[in-house]
Amino acid sequence: MILIAAVIGGLGTGLILPNFNLYISNSTTSKNRGRIISGYNAMWYIGEALSPIVFEPIIRKTSYSTAFFIGGIVYFCALIIPLLLLIVYLVNKKNSQQIAK
Incomplete structure (x- = not known):
């Protein structure tokens, strides 16, 4: 069940990420575009990096x-x-x- 959820989540992320980057780039001025897309992508990958650190103790203590x-x-x-x-x-x-x- 977890594997199926991971596959579905991965497919969703793969579809959303490029489309959202395109939406952001079309919604900003060319002057701010790089800064805003970089900030968005940085927050995305910081979340990916921190989630195992945050959730590992929770999983060990609970489930x-x-x-x-x-x-x-x-x-x-x-x-x-x-x-x-x-x-x-x-x-x-x-x-x-x-x-x-």
């Missing part, structure tokens, strides 16, 4: 299931927090446009 559960919570928070910030930004932008009128 793989607990480590995957904690990882799922972290990923969920990593998804929800930017979405909430985007909602707050859009609401504030809408309110400031209404005040300007």
Whole structure:
């Protein structure tokens, strides 16, 4: 089961990574493009390097299931927090446009 999940996760990552880099490069100015793509890729690989260091003690003390559960919570928070910030930004932008009128 873990092998199947790893294969599916690897395929998803392989499909997302180049497309997201393209999205980022199209969303930024040419002046900032290198800095932003480098920062994104650095965070991606720092996460890959730190995850075994962080999760190995958790697996030793508990189980793989607990480590995957904690990882799922972290990923969920990593998804929800930017979405909430985007909602707050859009609401504030809408309110400031209404005040300007």
